[in-house]
Amino acid sequence: MAHFRRLYRIILILFWFFIMTFYALFIRFCCGKGGIEATKRLSKAARVWGAGLTRILNIQVKLYGNTNNVKGLIVSNHLSYMDILVTASTFPLRFTPKAEISKWPFLGWFIGISDPIWIDRNSRQSSKKTLNEFIETLKNEINLIIFPEGTTTDSKVELLPFKSTTFEAAAKGQLPIYPILLHYKEDDDHIISWFGDATLLPHVWKVIGMKKIEAEVHILDPIISHGKNRKEFSHAAHEAMNSEYKKLYLS
Numbered sequence: 001m002a003h004f005r006r007l008y009r010i011i012l013i014l015f016w017f018f019i020m021t022f023y024a025l026f027i028r029f030c031c032g033k034g035g036i037e038a039t040k041r042l043s044k045a046a047r048v049w050g051a052g053l054t055r056i057l058n059i060q061v062k063l064y065g066n067t068n069n070v071k072g073l074i075v076s077n078h079l080s081y082m083d084i085l086v087t088a089s090t091f092p093l094r095f096t097p098k099a100e101i102s103k104w105p106f107l108g109w110f111i112g113i114s115d116p117i118w119i120d121r122n123s124r125q126s127s128k129k130t131l132n133e134f135i136e137t138l139k140n141e142i143n144l145i146i147f148p149e150g151t152t153t154d155s156k157v158e159l160l161p162f163k164s165t166t167f168e169a170a171a172k173g174q175l176p177i178y179p180i181l182l183h184y185k186e187d188d189d190h191i192i193s194w195f196g197d198a199t200l201l202p203h204v205w206k207v208i209g210m211k212k213i214e215a216e217v218h219i220l221d222p223i224i225s226h227g228k229n230r231k232e233f234s235h236a237a238h239e240a241m242n243s244e245y246k247k248l249y250l251s
Helices: 002-031 036-056 083-090 099-103 107-112 124-139 164-172 200-208 230-250
Strands: 059-064 073-076 144-146 177-184 213-219
Touching: 002 036, 002 200, 036 059, 036 083, 059 083, 073 083, 083 177, 083 213, 099 107, 124 144, 124 164, 164 230, 177 230
Parallel strands: 059 213, 073 144, 073 177
Antiparallel strands: 177 213
């Protein structure tokens, strides 16, 4: 039964990617190649894409909080590659992938048509351009999402210390951040968290075959800059999020 489910879902996923490719290209054609209006519409298209994939994979998202209050930089803990599907189905998003992904066959091109902000940590000049793009995007109330732990973790441990560089745009622009917490219902046969030495493809194969996935998204109160530098802002976010995560899942 699981093998049939995987095959059926893979066919649907490929079909959905095909549909969303034309949808994104249509938006870009109607709005022109650039411009903030095109970016806003593409961020909404990303939500349609995420909603379709969560439906195909039967990811049941339980939401705590009001998504309408979130307009800016979303800061999340990081448990799995599934996080991007769960968050994309919950909020309109502009993606912020690593620059090397742009060179991947098909996937790099597909992500590219969504007008992402490519992150190149090895280029100082690119970093300045990226910072300006972040600030412009956030000031136009287009959601960006960051995972400041820098890697995925086991859902049964506290949040890792945050990397402060990802808070630079919010600190410099004096903009609020919107913390969220992700969690998956897991048991020995349903491990959604992908971390440590786990190999990607076998993990993906197993996840695609699961009958359902239960995910929770908790929207916390926004955190205001109040003149904090990026390290202070990062520390304040970590304190608030880690405290709430321990209360919800580790107590």
